[in-house]
Amino acid sequence: MLLVIRTRGNPLRSLPSAAVLTSVLNCALIGFAIPFTGLGAMLGFVTPSATMIAFTLGVTTLYLLAAEVTKRVIGSAVGGANQAMLLR
DSSP, X not given: OHHHHTOSSOTTTSOOOHHHHHHHHHHHHXXXXXXXXXXXXXXXXXXXXXXXXXXXXXXXXXXXXXXXXXXHHHHHHHHHHXXXXXXX
8 A cells, every 4th residue: 555655656666665665564574474474373363364355455456556547636626726736
């Protein structure tokens, strides 16, 4: 989500710095891996099934697409309002 909201433009065209990308990917990988480790068992996590992982990836993808569409709709509305104010 961070990589989608960090820029007004297309997140695939406006790449983040190496530090931001590395941090986000490391956090995502660690968060995904914890339920499969002994630490996850100590914390009471249950290993997710393949179906649950697929469902979570699908919902996350839809959420990111919705965020991108919303960002563009709001950005164009705000951009139009800002432009109208400049013309006054």
